[in-house]
Amino acid sequence: MDVSNLINPLNAPQRQAVTSDNPHLLVLAGAGSGKTRVLIHRIAWLMASEQATACQILAVTFTNKAAREMQQRITAFIDETQGQVKPWMGTFHSIAHRLLRIHWQVAKLPQHFQLLDNDEQLRCIKKVLRALHVDEKNEDIRQVQSFINKCKNEGLRAKEVIVSERDIRQQVLVQFYTAYETHCQQAGVVDFCELLLRAYELFRDNPDILQQYQSRYRYFLVDEFQDTNHLQYLWLRLWSGEEGELFVVGDDDQSIYSWRGANVGNIARLQEDYPKLEYVRLEQNYRSTQTILHAANSLISHNTQRLGKQLWTDGEKGSPLFLYSAYSETDEAEFIAQRILYYQEKTQGSLDNIVLLYRTSAQSRVLEEALLQHSIPYRIYGGLRFYERAEIKDCLAYLQLLLNPDSDTAFERVINTPKRGIGDRSVEEIRRIAREQQISLWQACCRLIEYGGLAKRTINALQLFVNLINSLKKDSESLALADQIAAIQSQAKLADYYKKIHKQEAEGRLENLAELVNAAREFSLYDMVSDSTISQQEHFLAHAVLETGGEQGDSTQDRVQLMTLHLAKGLEFDTVFLCGLEEQLFPHRNSIREDNLEEERRLCYVGITRAQRELYLCHSESRFVYGQRHYTEPSRFLAEIPSELVEPIRLSTAKTFFSPSSQQVIDVVVGDQVVHPIFGEGTVIEEEGIEPRKLVQVSFAEGEKWLVLATAQLQKQTESS
DNA sequence: TTTAGTTGAATAAAG
């Protein structure tokens, strides 16, 4: 078997990783060092060298996107080696989901268990607390949710949580957890963490099943290993067992999700559990310039808790990093916008090579406004994702209810959506009956209609609702999935409803509803109803919960990208603007308080290493926070980047002279040097509490003809002087 | 039951 095309494009450490014979291997892959490539080539190598067949390989990722990318890239190699069989590639959650669908009985789940997303989990907890007569106002439900998820991520059931006698609060939380567990079991619903925990227990408590999967899968590959939580680690270790081979790839310097349960300690744990673990470091970077890497290395070296890595490149030194010290966040945004305009004019380069990164999503607003003002097209990432939108969830809740009228989550969602005169009081009555008689809300609703007990008007409304569901159910039997969804939308009059509620947003919502029909059609096309254990409808609903993302539309347009630093992980851009590098903001005040600076620094490291060619570091001397202007200090991270790599752009000594009549800039004086504005007229910025000032672009005499933006205090000056 | 007005909280977000 010729494996040269697998091996030749790799550098020495990559090659070592790909071809290693060691059954336990950890690849410490720096940013931009070709980590996905190593994973793909490893899989291809295992098959090409005939150590493994495709169906013995399991590759785990954290996002659907990463799983898809791997699937696509592996195809190129697989077609040459072995037919159509592909390794199993998926996220931890999708793999667990599939296992539970297959082994629902052993896992003690109803065959048609329903998945809960975050939001639904929260509602569910609320409901449980209400049943416990807990005063909702005094109870932080999010805290309860985070407690439950934290326990599950640690692999702990309620009865396994060790509570100290003195910690009353924890005892209460465990009580809630117990009640929530019971409720979910009765309702047949499964949240995200539960997927993993059940799948783990499935293996742990059923040696025969474990044995079956252990003998089938021998080669385990894990992407972004630094993001695994304790439970995922336990599961992996259990499944791979004595015989399985572990090939994990990760970067401790890019661990930025501890608040989500990720445990960098798993890397150290791996060493303990597998003493013969082999390490391979990928330190050659194929993305950034020397200067950018130098900055990144210096910054991250301030962390003490690391395994150690030094990125290098044989590429160019590149331009220095640019530092812009703004007066205010508006100034910062204006600078960025001006800079982008200039870039556009000079290079005709495409805008989607440019990204603006920030720590908190609230920062995007000001940036957006500046871009808007200068007619620079942009696109913001984050926020609500497709399947999380209210209109989509409403529509899917109808579908869920058709499939399983006893789904209380779905029932509660649509009973009065669109408004049909069934308010809180009536729903509360339905809940009461359901609770008393131990039946579902749907059944309780039907009983109420039969035996009365509410105002005639309400009963009528309930009857109409029941009729609607029944008629949809009857109609849908003969329809394809997409047509069922279309039928739901028209018969439930969802479009009219959204039009009425919010006139401005209606258009987008209607588009989304139409898009849902498309998505369903596409889904039917590709879904082979792989597991005959569930219907296509059910499969689609699970897909909607597990695949919350869905690519945002019209990616064809050339736009500047805006996103949080967290969202930028794994991406790369020609030009990066890091915004708001200020103490209290980045590092964020909460992280400073919680003494979590190392993770903030890693986040900064992630930001810096996104840049291929140019990196702008921006901070502002003041910022509006909660309606008040605060004066800010530059981020400590700025001081951790060697100053010789950084070129400050603001000219602190500059004075701008301009014509009071025409507002034209005449001259800018820097020290004793006069430079001339050559780009635009500049923009006067006036804000409360700050002297008005002007942004201008000027040509600099020294060295290369170098364009800078000067923000200087406005000076009154006559044209003649 | 619905709505308009008031109060209070505001890190990051995949599956």
Place this chain on the structure above:
DNA sequence: TTCAACTAAA
């Protein structure tokens, strides 16, 4: 400041 959740009136 802004936005979501909540309270009080129509």
